[in-house]
Amino acid sequence: MKNLDERTITQAVIERNSFSSNERLKDVMLSLVQHLHSFAREVQLTEEEWEIGINFLTAVGQICSPTRQEFILLSDTLGLSTLVIAQNHKKPLGCTEATVFGPFHVQDAPHLELGSNMSEGVKGTPWFVSGAIKGIDGQIIPNAEIEAWQADDEGFYDVQKPDLEKYQGRAVFHADQNGKYHFQTIVPEAYPIPHDGPVGKMLEALNRHPWRPAHLHFMISAPGYERLVTHVFKDESAYLDSDAVFGVRTSLIAQWIKHENGVAPNGEYHSNPFYTLEFDFILNKEQVKVEAA
Structure with missing residues (x-):
């Protein structure tokens, strides 16, 4: 798929994920992609905010240890x-x-x-x-x-x-x-x-x-x-x-x-x-x- 834009990217990802043989995984990923993309559209997510979010999740993972679970927190x-x-x-x-x-x-x-x-x-x-x-x-x-x-x-x-x-x-x-x-x-x-x-x-x-x-x-x-x-x-x-x-x-x-x-x-x-x-x-x-x- 080429020339994807904000109107077509969501369906393209859904179709790419549809090849999985795990039906439950397909259902979960279908909903996740739809809601995640809808969230970005609803708040008009900026590139700066996207980067802040990526850095935040990275930091959450980095501080996790066998005795500290920041993702559960x-x-x-x-x-x-x-x-x-x-x-x-x-x-x-x-x-x-x-x-x-x-x-x-x-x-x-x-x-x-x-x-x-x-x-x-x-x-x-x-x-x-x-x-x-x-x-x-x-x-x-x-x-x-x-x-x-x-x-x-x-x-x-x-x-x-x-x-x-x-x-x-x-x-x-x-x-x-x-x-x-x-x-x-x-x-x-x-x-x-x-x-x-x-x-x-x-x-x-x-x-x-x-x-x-x-x-x-x-x-x-x-x-x-x-x-x-x-x-x-x-x-x-x-x-x-x-x-x-x-x-x-x-x-x-x-x-x-x-x-x-x-x-x-x-x-x-x-x-x-x-x-x-x-x-x-x-x-x-x-x-x-x-x-x-």
């Missing part, structure tokens, strides 16, 4: 992560809602016994977390895998601390035969997402703050049930109404109860304050599908 802050989750995790009423995965998950978190302290020596206010894993019908789910991870009380995840020799503030547990789980950690606080890179510069240019409310990440898996990726947010935390990554759900906000002193759930007496949280997770069975309206 970009997706989160543009609301794309929440949109994809909402489209793909329509659940029956009563199931625990899913929310964003975040950029700080790792594949090889340590496996700990129930009741263990996953903070691994991080300083902070003790926090005792417990609850149950159930199905939508109320049936207990024994031995579910529960992966939890969090920031510390200064707002940093372990992978943001290059001098650490082992993981802190993350672990994999397994519920007991009655679907119960419990573990100890420290209370995380609200924190800013990493804003020293291109995504941070984007937020600054848009006059947006980078803060997230205090929360604890969970990923829960059990045979016969959909995997659940979610958070539990601290009630009364700052930024619940303006989460930088649009991840807050009312049903995921829970009361983190402060105790000035006393006997903690692990049986030890604490003369200083500690917190407790009890939260049950309701999983959706794999075969239950809710069709889009």
Whole structure:
């Protein structure tokens, strides 16, 4: 094809991509090209702006590492992560809602016994977390895998601390035969997402703050049930109404109860304050599908 212009280039690209034998890929690329070209036409994209965009995406890729995923951060802050989750995790009423995965998950978190302290020596206010894993019908789910991870009380995840020799503030547990789980950690606080890179510069240019409310990440898996990726947010935390990554759900906000002193759930007496949280997770069975309206 020769002499393509702003009126003919879109169809030319679509036709060139049509030779793929992967039907899903063809559908995705068809829509992507159409919307991308429509965007450029709608905003009358200049060459200077195109170059700025290319440099921005290049910088996003360059800052990524095994412990930092700037593209997930970009997706989160543009609301794309929440949109994809909402489209793909329509659940029956009563199931625990899913929310964003975040950029700080790792594949090889340590496996700990129930009741263990996953903070691994991080300083902070003790926090005792417990609850149950159930199905939508109320049936207990024994031995579910529960992966939890969090920031510390200064707002940093372990992978943001290059001098650490082992993981802190993350672990994999397994519920007991009655679907119960419990573990100890420290209370995380609200924190800013990493804003020293291109995504941070984007937020600054848009006059947006980078803060997230205090929360604890969970990923829960059990045979016969959909995997659940979610958070539990601290009630009364700052930024619940303006989460930088649009991840807050009312049903995921829970009361983190402060105790000035006393006997903690692990049986030890604490003369200083500690917190407790009890939260049950309701999983959706794999075969239950809710069709889009």
